[in-house]
Amino acid sequence: MRNTRSLLALVAFSVVPSLLAAQTYPSGSDPRSGLKSGRLDGGEVAKNMRLVSFSQKPAQFDSARGLTFINSDLAFGGNYVYQGNFAGFTIWDISNPVTPKIVSVVSCITSQGDPSVIGNLLFISAEGGGNRNDCAKGGVQDPKDHMAGVRIYDVSDPKAPRLVKNVQTCKGSHTHTIVPHPKDKGIVYIYISGSGAARPDSEVAGCKSGTDPADESNSLYRLDVIKVPLANPEKAEVVTGARIFTGLDAAPRAASRPARGGGGGRGGAPGAPAVPAPAPTGPRNCHDVTAYPAMKLLAGACGSYGLLVDISNPEKPKRIAEKADTNFSLWHTAVFSNDGSKVVFSDEWGGGTSPMCQANSMMEMGGNTILSIDPKSKAYTQHAYYKIPSVQTAQENCVSHNGGLIPVPGRDVLVQGWYQGGVSVMEFTDPDHPTELAYFDRGSIDPLPGADIPVAAAAGGGGGRGARGTIGGSWGAYWWNGLIYSSELDRGFDILEMLPSDKLSANELAAAKLVRMTDYNPQSQPHLTWPAAFPVIRSYLDQLVRDNGMATARTSAVDQALTAAEQQTGRARRDALNALAKQVDRDVAGAKDAARVKAMASEIRRLAAASR
Template sequence: MILLRGSRTRRRRLGVVTAAGGLLAALLTASPAAAIPDPGDSPAAQKEVSSSDRAEAREAIENGEIPGQDEVVHSDNIRHVANIPKDALSGTNSDLAFQGRYAFAGNYDGFRIFDISNPKAPETVAQVLCPGSQNDISVSGDLLFLSTDSSRSDSSCNSTTQPATEKSSWEGMKVFDISDKRNPRYVAAVETACGSHTHTLVPERKNVYVYVSSYSPNAAYPDCRPPHDGISVIKVPRKAPHKAAVVGFPVLFPGEGPDGGGNPGAPTNPGVSKTTGCHDITVLPSRDLAAGACMGDGILFSIKDPERPKVIDRVQDNVNFAFWHSATFNQKANKVVFTDELGGGGGATCNAEIGPNRGANGIYDIVGKGDRSKLVFRSYFKIPRHQADTENCVAHNGSLIPVRGRDLMVQAWYQGGVSVWDFTNSSKPREIAYFERGPLTTDRITTGGSWSAYYYNGYIYSNDIAKGFDVLKIDDRRTDPARWVHMRELNVQTQPDYFD
């Protein structure tokens, strides 16, 4: 049962579990390699809000309509079992990946490795200082991949920021050897056009293909000029990662004109992002499928030939979707959940003014088979709890909770917290559990909250931008069967077949 916002007396404050220490791994450098300033998902500067918004936030707290500042609230079926505050890496926390007993947490200053053998008391194994915007993270075997989406002076981990207009600037993919989790080694750097905002792995036995998503070209950027209507594909030999290289740039939005054939955005479609690349891609290797969230477009494509992905279908929502951000397949691969990051992650969009259909998830059924498959819209889902106008809140990163016969998902909503919801009925999705903190402040918008919330081997792990690494436990008959599904590795954007 979910706690109602009005029943303040039923809320419980939970203690915070901390883990001290951490090992700062030795850093190696790679040769210089090009550039674009960090677009989207960037930590926004604090923004003042009106006196009336400040008063409304404080009144809502006093009336029990929203949690108090930093107060932890949750539904009865979720427990907060651990929190590890940020340590040596003080930047914005970002994405998560998992392997065996380890969790890998991205941060704009580098990445952190946790030993989660005991999820109630995670221990820091290593912290690697390697600044670069996003630092989207994934792992495969002995390799760790890190995205850099800000212009740097070179590809080393001690680089400095540098204008995108400088030809010598670098951004792209970094590769680390993590065979020794306590001492990751930087082994390769690959420059990609317009950097790497996010990336997705398509693993094979001998190689790992990396789909690099980036966007926002500019004629003034030597290494990121329009049209930029596709993705970079990198091939990384597992036994020789230093030979990693770009092997193609498949065009996903062919068309006439300087920006290719994607959504033109304003003024044709006011309030919608112009498509100049993709933000994020999720692959389902067991079905040779991928779903792309590409700014103004959502796409479904085949990856039978990983170096030459082929678009099967493409959809737009020029009424309610501002920025197609990410995608998740259901287990049967007959649905895709797309998210809309209205406001770029820095806006307060979980309120009555914005409403339930914007800054939300869009649920699409996949109708038909093979190359004739079509994406058919069914409904929107947004958390049903309004947030203060000082809280950045919008749909963000989440994963399936693997239960046969049900479509269940856990998802981050920045300061809207962590939501568990059921979309088994595509037309009638509903929330079944939640966890959140009260606003960071009540007088300005300060970017915070859960960036990524993923289910892994019986627990939910959340990387909170400001508060650190959270571990949650859900106890609910609908999700309980997932406890028996254990993965050896999980990169959420490389979606596994949980029951294969």
């Protein structure tokens, strides 16, 4: 098995010699490999994190029939976590993360149910062909009942969410992304990503599926935008479509192919009747887009491309860079580094339902890749690939999926779900050498081959509990005010806590916990800022010690000076910190990691200014 994998890696090198393979993959001796299977009694293993609580799915959704009742993504607001489901959503009260409580469960057939929350409004993505305006099951009998777009709920009373409006869009909404109005706090835009073809004009007026990207009436090859007046959500409407895919047909025809209408074509003899020109094969939709409003940027994960889009004017998004990589199967989702200089893109090879983390699975597919953004030209440069380093089984659907940053000062750290590959924390500070810092994983939901299947389960067919083919694992995992929340498709809802380790110190975690937010929609990335505090300074110090970024004698001296300053108050503390900052300024020149020493000096000054 190892040999097969190595051979593939060699082939990869011959194709893309400029890219670094940062890790050697995969390891069958990883503790995640060989865990006992079981839905609620499977083996569990964690490194540098611990499970705080696990809550089972609410009874309404606790039924395995393929994807019909799976949980999807998460959104966060105050003490509530909003968990989407293909058949509705759940609101959790996480005031006590040890015992999360279900506040309400809304049953409403809505694949795939990705949520976002702004104030009292909850937005839910609807794409599936069986979603109805009235939420009921049973499928769409009359096309006029079909709901594909964004459902808007009023959740001012979280015990009783109220459906305010179904906003219909031409391609439905696989995912969506909130983009605030640059000035007016009363308005948000919702960017709609849909993976399907356009709906017929008879279902939604003005919709059209076409193959010509230049056709202005074509609903494909454009990003749809909904405008929502927050005080009057019933007035939400589609305002525009942005043609951000123009010119992206990545498929130049073979030079020998005859010109359009010139006869021939595939298998055709000269003089044979003309064949229609092939449809363009560039992206016609994004799968998911991540906005970074503070940087006025949007990273689009759009099928065969990763895009960079300027959203200074949210009604007129403009593409400014793009990257294609034939090693990527489906550009799926994106996360910016906090400084906006890098983007992690994931590849959802196998659509999330396939086991793509097996020993022989291709290494560059189904994982992450890191792109850097040129500060001037904004061009993308591709760096390393990253995939979790454990061998998963054929029973575990596994591929990189959704996640968000953990706010560690001075480092780029991402937590993400890998379906049944578990939850994994990756550092990408150095885009050429991403590494794993922590993980949590369970064994497969279904029994492994050879394991006995109870007769009753086998007789019940593949659709019921106990059968094989269950799709599960972490849809997305996110840091929210100090803990990690993970949406488990089949099992329920996990809350995890990071633990200090040699790779991530207690100070760095304490600094991360200082970042508090009032709401969080991962696809609309917040700019992270830290309060002036000792753990923030000590984060930089720990990093300088860990990577020998500054002479040991000096890091010890800074450590002692910080301890002394911490024991002082008011003006004395301020003077001590200002004096320390001056000393650290002098360390910059001779330090191996001068930038980090400089950042530490600046944090010391910030805390001095805050001490009075």
